Amino acid sequence: MGKSNLILQGLLVLVSFICIVHTTKVIYDGSNIPKHHKVIEANYTPRGEEYQIGNLTVYETPNRSAKRVLIHIYDILGMSTNIRQVADSISQIHDFRVVIPRIFREEYWNAENFPIAEQEEVDAWVEEYASWDGVARFDVMTIINHFKTTENITEFGIFGMCYGALISTMAAMEVRDIKAAGFVHPTYVTTEMANGVLAPMYILPTSNDPDYLPFYEILKTKFGDNCGHRRFTDMVHAFSGAGGDFSNPLIQQRVEEVVDILGLFFNRNLNNS
Numbered sequence: 001m002g003k004s005n006l007i008l009q010g011l012l013v014l015v016s017f018i019c020i021v022h023t024t025k026v027i028y029d030g031s032n033i034p035k036h037h038k039v040i041e042a043n044y045t046p047r048g049e050e051y052q053i054g055n056l057t058v059y060e061t062p063n064r065s066a067k068r069v070l071i072h073i074y075d076i077l078g079m080s081t082n083i084r085q086v087a088d089s090i091s092q093i094h095d096f097r098v099v100i101p102r103i104f105r106e107e108y109w110n111a112e113n114f115p116i117a118e119q120e121e122v123d124a125w126v127e128e129y130a131s132w133d134g135v136a137r138f139d140v141m142t143i144i145n146h147f148k149t150t151e152n153i154t155e156f157g158i159f160g161m162c163y164g165a166l167i168s169t170m171a172a173m174e175v176r177d178i179k180a181a182g183f184v185h186p187t188y189v190t191t192e193m194a195n196g197v198l199a200p201m202y203i204l205p206t207s208n209d210p211d212y213l214p215f216y217e218i219l220k221t222k223f224g225d226n227c228g229h230r231r232f233t234d235m236v237h238a239f240s241g242a243g244g245d246f247s248n249p250l251i252q253q254r255v256e257e258v259v260d261i262l263g264l265f266f267n268r269n270l271n272n273s
């Protein structure tokens with residue numbers, strides 16, 4: 001087994017360990033979600049390309065004909081194949097340009113930083129290299145300004161997983177250009193943050209994430225039906241991110257549901273003309 005696999009596994013164990021096990025029972029119902037035959041593949045090759053915007057490298061999905069952009073914020077393990085497969089799938093099925101910023105500048109692969117033994121070290125690393133105030137807000141604004149000025153695009157959404165959930169929530173609180181936001185298996189996102197959210201959100205926690213129903217209740221007071229919550233009771237934290245086993249048929253199906261739930265939600269909130 002390769003070193004990076006061991007690092008991945010170590011982090012997954014850590015992430016699972018630090019998650020608060022919660023017992024709220026919300027029955028998961030995927031019956032109203034459209035089915036696409038075999039969208040998520042086990043051995044995937046990303047189809048998009050990377051390019052520079054100022055000091056930021058971004059990955060963008062291949063089809064650039066849509067008039068709306070989703071910013072996808074990766075998890076703590078950075079620019080993985082899984083993260084890009086989710087981006088490519090949402091782009092292709094639901095007709096968005098999806099852009100993933102390399103917020104971490106690949107510092108996260110530094111052997112001195114990983115594997116990380118303690119949650120406090122992960123937190124300190126995020127704070128130093130990838131915080132909203134220090135780094136990520138500027139990167140999100142860089143992408144928005146780029147598409148506004150060079151492509152005349154004004155329709156923006158954002159979504160993320162784990163660490164990316166925090167950045168997506170902060171963007172929904174502070175960036176007026178963001179018209180809708182979403183997250184899957186969040187970390188660092190608190191109920192209080194919902195009070196500051198300005199854009200409709202769809203939130204997708206898993207069985208061992210904290211209870212996000214209080215967050216959702218606050219969203220509903222602001223956006224009524226134009227927001228959503230679904231807990232994947234048969235999935236655990238990180239299933240749709242870097243460490244997810246995309247060769248497992250049940251996980252494939254659940255990731256496809258993530259793609260469709262978020263795709264349909266963003267489609268409702270972002271114009272494509």
Ligand SMILES: *[C@@H]1O[C@H](CO)[C@@H](O)[C@H](O)[C@H]1NC(C)=O
Nearest residue numbers: 054055056103105134135138
């Ligand atoms: C990117 O450039 C901007 C503007 O010069 C700077 O404020 C920011 O700190 C830079 N970000 C990184 C991660 O180097």
Ligand SMILES: *[C@@H]1O[C@H](CO)[C@@H](O)[C@H](O)[C@H]1NC(C)=O
Nearest residue numbers: 063064065066067092095096
């Ligand atoms: C790109 O997306 C558009 C819809 O925005 C679609 O009509 C077109 O067929 C797609 N092109 C390719 C090469 O898939």
Ligand SMILES: *[C@@H]1O[C@H](CO)[C@@H](O)[C@H](O)[C@H]1NC(C)=O
Nearest residue numbers: 148149150151152153154273
């Ligand atoms: C940009 O979009 C606006 C609104 O859709 C339109 O009025 C304007 O002509 C566009 N500008 C360019 C350069 O395409």
